[in-house]
Amino acid sequence: MRYYKNIFENLPFPCLLFEKRNGIFIIKEANSNYCNVTGRKKEELKNKLIEEVFPENPFSMGLNEFRNSLQIACSTHKSHKIEIHRYDILNKQNGSYAIKYWEIENIPIFENSGEIIYILNVIKDITSEILERGRCNMLQVKLDAKTEKHEHFAGSISDGLFSLDKEGNFLSLNKGLIEIAETSEKDLLKMNFLPFCDQGDRENIVKRFQAALRGNNQNFHANFISGKGNNKFLEISLVPLRNGDIITGLYGIAKDITRLKESEEALLQSERKFKALVQEGSDLIGILDIEGKYKFVSETSTSVLGIPPGEFIGKTAFDFIHPQDQDRVIKEFSALEEINQIQIKPFRFKNGDGKWRWVETKATNLINDPAIDGIVTNSRDVTDHINSQKTIIESEERYRSFFENSTDAILVTVPDGEILAANPSACQMFQRTEKELCLLGRGAVTDLMDPRLAGALKLRNETGTATVELNFFRKDGTQFPGEITSSIFIDSEGNLRSSMIIRDITERKIAENKLLELNKSLKINTRELIGANKGLEQFSYILSHNLRAPVANILGLAELLNDKEYSKEIQLNLSKEIHKNAERMDKVFKDLNQILQINHELSESKQAINLNEVVQSIKVSLQDLIKRENISIITNFEEITHIKSISSFVHSIFYNLIFNSIKFRRPGVDSVIRVTSKKENSTIIFIFEDNGLGLDLTKKQDEIFGLYKRFHPHVEGKGLGLFMVKTQTEMLGGKITMCSQVNSGSTFIIEFQDQILMQ
């Protein structure tokens, strides 16, 4: 027993040693490994019945099976194995159970007498394997038939136990080893282990053997050859045998895993398949009971959530879920009563740091699967995904909000004109629903005849964006001016799209027009002011020259008359001069009145004027002169027959120009005066042409229309006519120019912008 105690303590598996006393098995010893796995202390276990230490619990498959196994091992003298035994370990601290599956083997130990007093109980935690298998089942990945065969085979084979001396000779062995070695006990006890080693592995095996002799436990796989020449792949455990401090030999366990290796390979194969199916890594597997309490959590919980699996056991899964998500998840979870598998939409789950992680879970109801008896949850941490999704949604939301709430109309279109989306402002602006707009396209709202459209599209094609003013249509047919900014962009799917942001600028246009009108009236006011100022200048000129001159003359003449030494004749002559100058003064006053009248007449309203009628009436008023001097007045008003203007002004302009031509006719030449109306672009032109005296204009150009300017000393006149023509033309918004050459006649040209004479 001394040996065995040592062997036992150092066995790499969790082990109990049962002693049979009066037909009852009592725990004699437990090794450290066992204590670690079960969370029990040696003192708690020693000299107890198994059911005392591990009482029946809701998650136990029953201790009867266990006790039976011990009996079988005892009576058959062969080790007995329980392949899967469910016994959940109670966590004494929180009172919860951790799901556990065990492989249990009871190996009888023979006394020299052949009697069996001790049973070595070796257990193996196979929870993960079972759950893995559950997952495989869950995914309907069937294990290879080989696996099943192996399990059957493995179940019928016992491990070989043996001891070796320092040279490697067998000192003791059990039946298991005889079966593995396929050599009789007798022969084996005379043999060394070396002949059984496979050629290729021998060196390694010897090294292991020597290392064990130096005091290091060994656990390795190696190829051996049996006495019958069969290849055996064995799992070997070697533990030094100590006598006090001296190592005297080795104790070993040989486990034939030849078939296991094969089936493990098959399992690995299906494992890989399985792993490919379920995205591994971040997956977290849990098993919940029907109430949602954790029975098992995979090791990944530490890496995924920062919480070791043990902390979950017995706790309700829902308690880890964010209060806002709880009700939904519980509701979704409850569907498992009817459906086998559900996908629970991402919810927040508290991790080890107390932070919320987004988790997506697939839950499968395997309550009816005795191996599982629970709901298997497959969870993934999708926080990063959700966050990036959230960022996208938020920015989407921002744009959406901008789109929905913008007071400008916004359309998303295909560049050829199809409308894909329209915001509420667009619907309001165009009096159409979004559906209508999408159906009708851009052509229904834009004025396709707008001359600015082509330029805008061209600009947009060239630069990607264009801001222009265009006319738009409402559903009721009304038109309105809008400012549109259109840009071409590529959407997330790579399609070419354009945005149209349209602002109704009717009010702005009204304001602009008002401003234009204000400007116009300001211009008129300014012109009037300038006119008035000019008038004042002219007035002061008249006062200083034309009025002052006769006054000065009268003064001078009067002083001369005071001198009595002049003869009666001279005195009479002086008196006549006084009279003449008084009359001159009177004329100036009359002219002044006429000039001042111009401003008064400007307030007259415009009316349609027939140009032929104007000339006709002038001909009538000048008929005596025309007849006497044989003057021809030829008119051509074919291009412009009518104008709209102030009648008295037009009459005065025509009269003065015609009269001017008659006045300065060339003596000895029949006077011909031509009056023509023309339109060039948007300008209306009147031409007055004569064959009269003409003028050398090189010096006089700016003075020709001045008041009281006379250029012909022998011709009657006071220089008022052309001054009046110019003043009145300018007051009507036109301009007058003259060209002339001495002895070849003069031409006066009056120009108006057509809108002045047409509106």
Next chain:
Amino acid sequence: MKSQSLSYMVVDDDSTNNLICDFIIRKFDKDAIINLFLEPETALSYIENTYSGNSGPLPTVLFLDINMPTMSGFEFLNEFNRFDLEVKQQFYIYILSSSMEDFTSKAIKYPIVTGFLSKPLRISTLEEIFNHNSINKPF
């Protein structure tokens, strides 16, 4: 003062003014040689013909109007300036205008003008002219 007979020219399109000037000058200097011109062009050719290459200087007082139809008084002066210095030296030019405007700027522009007078011409004005300018007179 009146001992010396002077030559006088009046250039004005206003015949009444010429008439008045004729009477006043005659009253001031009964021996005066007076030439009246209604057209400035005629006056210019008269000066050209009479004053260049003459045997001795013929000091002349010229009264010039400004507002005339074919040529203003200032245009007349521009033409007059082209004459030889010996011609110009024989003249004392006075602007005689009915205008009441300020001729200060014009006076700077036309230094050839001795003075600016306001119509009508009076005996007192002539007396003033001669008293004022006696020192500068060559006669």
